[in-house]
Amino acid sequence: MQFFSGILALAGIGSALATPVIYDGRASMNLTGDMLNASEGPYLTVVKGSTENATYYATLYEDKMAPTPLWRNVGLEQAIGISIDNTSVFIPGGSSPQYGFRRTDFIAQVDNNHTYLDTIMENGTTVFHVSIHADGRLPLNYTHEYQIVWIEPDDGSHVWDIQVGTPFSDPTNRTVDPTAHNLKVRDHALNVLFEVPFTAEDWHNFAVQVDWANKTLGVFYSANSEDLKAVTGLCDNDSVPSDAAGEGDYHFGVLKLPLANPADTPAEQADVVHYGIQEGDKEALIYSGFFVESILSGGVSAGHGGVVQAIS
Ligand SMILES: *[C@@H]1O[C@H](CO)[C@@H](O)[C@H](O)[C@H]1NC(C)=O
Ligand SMILES: *[C@@H]1O[C@H](CO)[C@@H](O)[C@H](O)[C@H]1NC(C)=O
Ligand SMILES: *[C@@H]1O[C@H](CO)[C@@H](O)[C@H](O)[C@H]1NC(C)=O
Ligand SMILES: *[C@@H]1O[C@H](CO)[C@@H](O)[C@H](O)[C@H]1NC(C)=O
Ligand SMILES: *[C@@H]1O[C@H](CO)[C@@H](O)[C@H](O)[C@H]1NC(C)=O
Ligand SMILES: *[C@@H]1O[C@H](CO)[C@@H](O)[C@H](O)[C@H]1NC(C)=O
Ligand SMILES: *[C@@H]1O[C@H](CO)[C@@H](O)[C@H](O)[C@H]1NC(C)=O
Ligand SMILES: *[C@@H]1O[C@H](CO)[C@@H](O)[C@H](O)[C@H]1NC(C)=O
Ligand SMILES: *[C@@H]1O[C@H](CO)[C@@H](O)[C@H](O)[C@H]1NC(C)=O
Numbered sequence: 001m002q003f004f005s006g007i008l009a010l011a012g013i014g015s016a017l018a019t020p021v022i023y024d025g026r027a028s029m030n031l032t033g034d035m036l037n038a039s040e041g042p043y044l045t046v047v048k049g050s051t052e053n054a055t056y057y058a059t060l061y062e063d064k065m066a067p068t069p070l071w072r073n074v075g076l077e078q079a080i081g082i083s084i085d086n087t088s089v090f091i092p093g094g095s096s097p098q099y100g101f102r103r104t105d106f107i108a109q110v111d112n113n114h115t116y117l118d119t120i121m122e123n124g125t126t127v128f129h130v131s132i133h134a135d136g137r138l139p140l141n142y143t144h145e146y147q148i149v150w151i152e153p154d155d156g157s158h159v160w161d162i163q164v165g166t167p168f169s170d171p172t173n174r175t176v177d178p179t180a181h182n183l184k185v186r187d188h189a190l191n192v193l194f195e196v197p198f199t200a201e202d203w204h205n206f207a208v209q210v211d212w213a214n215k216t217l218g219v220f221y222s223a224n225s226e227d228l229k230a231v232t233g234l235c236d237n238d239s240v241p242s243d244a245a246g247e248g249d250y251h252f253g254v255l256k257l258p259l260a261n262p263a264d265t266p267a268e269q270a271d272v273v274h275y276g277i278q279e280g281d282k283e284a285l286i287y288s289g290f291f292v293e294s295i296l297s298g299g300v301s302a303g304h305g306g307v308v309q310a311i312s
């Protein structure tokens with residue numbers, strides 16, 4: 001219930017959004033570190049290094065940094081920083097440590113209430129909003145690949161994701177990819193649908209429209225306070241598994257892939273989850289505007305109370 005009073009509280013911000021919000025992960029000003037530690041409030045904060053609490057990896061910015069201006073939530077929403085360092089080795093329940101990755105990711109589907117949330121968030125046509133800002137003090141290393149926002153069904157694939165950096169390659173390739181500094185929205189088959197330079201001083205606002213039954217995607221984007229605009233047409237995403245097998249958790253955070261280590265066996269070099277080179281540096285990204293809406297009442301929230309048509 002706490003979760004839903006949070007939703008209603010933020011939905012009360014109201015006029016800034018014109019369509020029904022079905023999950024609100026915008027961090028309210030009274031979201032506390034203790035709530036993050038306990039996975040109370042809007043996020044499940046369990047995908048992180050096993051030795052530290054969530055507050056070690058997350059910064060609640062309070063009034064020290066404004067969230068994206070798109071939703072006029074200044075004073076109501078706080079930006080949230082997510083970091084990784086060498087302790088960020090996730091150990092899945094009953095499974096071996098993910099030494100290949102360094103990761104901290106927060107998940108919308110809190111308290112293992114996946115089935116319930118999937119039924120409302122991943123049904124009909126829903127729109128996944130997120131705004132991303134660089135952390136100038138803790139930059140990423142573009143020799144590596146990062147996955148930073150995604151929906152993950154049980155098979156470990158991504159219905160869509162946002163990726164930045166140089167794609168992991170086996171054998172390793174230490175060349176920084178020419179498009180490494182672009183934020184890329186990719187479909188389930190890893191085709192890039194849209195990309196934009198990850199400029200350091202801007203809020204990058206994304207909205208990804210998913211038609212769950214027809215398996216299509218559409219992407220909206222804007223910088224800072226500009227209204228969201230469609231930046232793709234309707235894109236097929238047919239390789240997603242059908243029905244519940246194609247539904248999954250909505251993640252945001254920093255998942256840093258390794259470089260394949262030439263000193264490892266070929267099998268180990270291909271095992272991106274468990275092997276590879278990581279420097280262990282502390283790095284971070286800053287998020288706001290994380291929520292999901294339905295297009296049932298028509299359209300997609302574009303900012304400042306405005307609505308644009310869904311992509312068709
Ligand atoms: C956060 O503040 C809002 C009012 O701004 C309130 O309705 C809500 O219950 C508060 N949430 C918590 C967890 O204290
Ligand atoms: C969260 O966990 C850390 C580490 O155990 C602890 O120091 C801190 O007091 C907890 N709560 C907050 C608000 O940081
Ligand atoms: C995290 O914080 C909780 C209390 O908030 C504490 O019980 C627990 O021991 C801490 N865990 C770690 C890994 O620091
Ligand atoms: C980083 O973590 C790995 C895995 O736990 C460990 O083997 C390595 O020694 C650590 N590196 C540093 C610099 O602490
Ligand atoms: C999931 O959340 C809904 C809404 O709060 C609640 O009715 C339902 O009982 C929850 N289910 C579980 C398994 O916790
Ligand atoms: C979608 O929502 C409808 C109405 O609430 C429900 O009957 C149906 O089972 C849901 N479908 C999925 C795939 O969750
Ligand atoms: C970035 O990663 C590359 C490849 O592992 C490494 O050589 C380089 O030292 C790293 N840069 C920083 C600043 O850690
Ligand atoms: C290494 O990556 C660069 C940039 O993506 C690419 O142009 C080049 O062909 C790659 N080299 C190898 C050997 O794969
Ligand atoms: C989605 O598929 C249904 C049939 O399953 C069809 O009636 C509907 O027109 C399709 N919608 C779009 C936007 O393609």
Ligand SMILES: CC(=O)N[C@H]1CO[C@H](CO)[C@@H](O)[C@@H]1O
Nearest residue numbers: 187189191235236237238239
């Ligand atoms: C943009 C696009 O069409 N992406 C892919 C969606 O899934 C199908 C089926 O796997 C691919 O063929 C498309 O390339």
